[in-house]
Amino acid sequence: MDLVFADPPFNIGYEYDIYDDQQSSKDYLAFCEDWIRGVHRALKPNGTFWLAIGDEYAAELKVLSQQVGFHPRSWVI
Numbered sequence: 001m002d003l004v005f006a007d008p009p010f011n012i013g014y015e016y017d018i019y020d021d022q023q024s025s026k027d028y029l030a031f032c033e034d035w036i037r038g039v040h041r042a043l044k045p046n047g048t049f050w051l052a053i054g055d056e057y058a059a060e061l062k063v064l065s066q067q068v069g070f071h072p073r074s075w076v077i
Contacts, residue, residue, distance in 0.1 A: 010054040
């Protein structure tokens with residue numbers, strides 16, 4: 001893939017049909033690590049990953065993405 005744009009649940013208590021949006025931080029970050037690793041595997045080496053996330057977990061997911069192998073370029077607000 002050349003580009004992935006992700007808009008995952010923010011873990012802020014939003015009511016979905018079947019997804020629990022009030023997970024513990026540990027469980028939510030484990031969930032995010034799983035799908036972020038999948039994105040990293042699916043992207044071409046020069047692919048781009050855009051992530052829409054709320055302030056509550058933005059910093060944690062930036063660090064997690066770096067640990068997986070991404071190289072953040074900038075924040076878009």
